[in-house]
Amino acid sequence: IRLTHGYSRDHRPDLKQWVMNLVCADSGGIPLLYAPGDGNQSDRAELVWLVRRYRESLNLGEMVVLDGASYSGDNLRALEGFGWILRVPASLKEAQQLLQGEPPAGAWLPLLPGYRGLEVESEYGGVRQRWLLVESQERARLAEEELNRRVARTEGEAQKVLGRLTARTFACEADARGALAEASARLPFHRLVYLGVKEERKRGRVGRPRKGEPPRAVHYRLLARVEVDDGKLERARQGLGRFLLATNVLDALRLPAAEVLRRYKDQARTVERGFRFLKDPLFFASSTFLKRAERVMSLGMVMAVALLVYALGEWELRRKLLEGQASLPDQKGKPTQRPTLRWVFQLFLWVRLVVLEGRPRVLNLTPHHETAARLLGVERY
Structure with missing residues (x-):
């Protein structure tokens, strides 16, 4: 592998890095296949390559679950022969219509506790698939709270925009109203309400003007206020707590919608949970004090084997407690x-x-x- 610079989540672009790729079983998070990666690898391509290696070497199952980084037309075609569940990126135009617009006509299906879903058909990338629009009550509640905090933060920014506008002078009322409308359209959650203009006359000399003396210039200042735009806020609320899942298993009896959601949630719990200690500063795992790539790869293998032993022990203990x-x-x-x-x-x-x-x-x-x-x-x- 190449130890090189790449995107740093810790905001340390000066440090070289490397990547740990892992395939885990959905029961117990037991690692099945490990491969180190270059520090600037692209998940969009490497994760599908890892799944191919898994199929060639182990072939222990027919269903793979990946995150949204792997969802592309090329990757979907590369996964032919596998049953798969992937998250659909919200950046896709087709996904935005479902996530932010009115959902298609149909009955919402109860999924897991706190979740409901709606199925639609798709042929994205030339692959027939089922899309599951999932709505989470808990995610919607947290997103609503975050939205309210963002509205409160942006109100101060809107007041600054209004302050800069009221400090300016305009040649006519139409210019003032045009500048107000343009600034109001750029605000994410607020609008600037026009209250009028104040006329300012400038004379050619100091003192009381003579009777009938025309002013040298006439300028106008805006009078306006800031208020929350209900229309913008309602559009921002649309789709809160929603996300999209896709699967190429078209038979709903073989893979029900609730099972699609359960397997996707298990993927997030198993793969990410195994190495979550890497983010703990007490382990100093963010700093690998090795220079040679071969030694870094060996360290990664030791960590993967340690995770295997840990996961097997936890899985066995839970199984025997239940039995x-x-x-x-x-x-x-x-x-x-x-x-x-x-x-x-x-x-x-x-x-x-x-x-x-x-x-x-x-x-x-x-x-x-x-x-x-x-x-x-x-x-x-």
């Missing part, structure tokens, strides 16, 4: 059958092994420690 109808306490002390392995490690933080008079003793051991150890395959401790 045995057992549970472990979560961070709030409530029973759970889906603990993370990291939390299980923390549960054992204060367990100590001491040797007294030549005999080993385990201190601070509780029943939930014994349950976790037994389910992880430790028969004697």
Whole structure:
């Protein structure tokens, strides 16, 4: 791979970087295929290449789930032979009509709790597919709150625009109204309301003007106010909490709409969750203190194998907790059958092994420690 400059999410364009590509199983986030990538790789092309390698080497399944970076006509044709679920980028013209306009006539389908969906047909890129317009109540609520914050922030900017306009003088009322309309159209959520103009006359000399003396010049100043534009705000509210998913599985009985959403959400939880520690500053993982590309690739392989062991341990523990109808306490002390392995490690933080008079003793051991150890395959401790 090439350690080179690329787009930096951490706003450090001066540092070289490299990329970790990963294919994971949808159950447990178990990594199946890992490949390091160049620091400036394009996800649009590399992710499909990774799926091809997966098919050639493992071929363990027929369904792949990718994010919106891989959605293009060329990639859809390259994925022929696979069943796939992809997110449709909101930048596509066809997607914008669904996301921001009125949804097509049809009944909304209940999907997962808090989600509803509407199916439409598409042949984007020359590939027949089902598009699922998903609306999330929680995402809509959060987007509405963010929209209200943006409206409050932009009101100050609108007041500055109005201040610059009222500080200007215009040759006539028509010029003033034209400048006001032009500035108002550029505001995202507000409008400038015309209240009139104030006439200013300039004389040729200082003092009281003589009777009938004409002014040397006449200028006009705007009188206006700022208010929220309900039309702009309503257009901004359209499509809040919506996103588009696509699949080439045309049989809704084989792959129902609810299953499309569930698999897509599992992809976000499994692949991203595995290496989320990379963003933790305590790990210093953002800085790889290696120069040679071969050593960087070796480090990535060690990290992928470590993730494999971690994911297998977590998956096995959760499976046995469910089969045995057992549970472990979560961070709030409530029973759970889906603990993370990291939390299980923390549960054992204060367990100590001491040797007294030549005999080993385990201190601070509780029943939930014994349950976790037994389910992880430790028969004697």
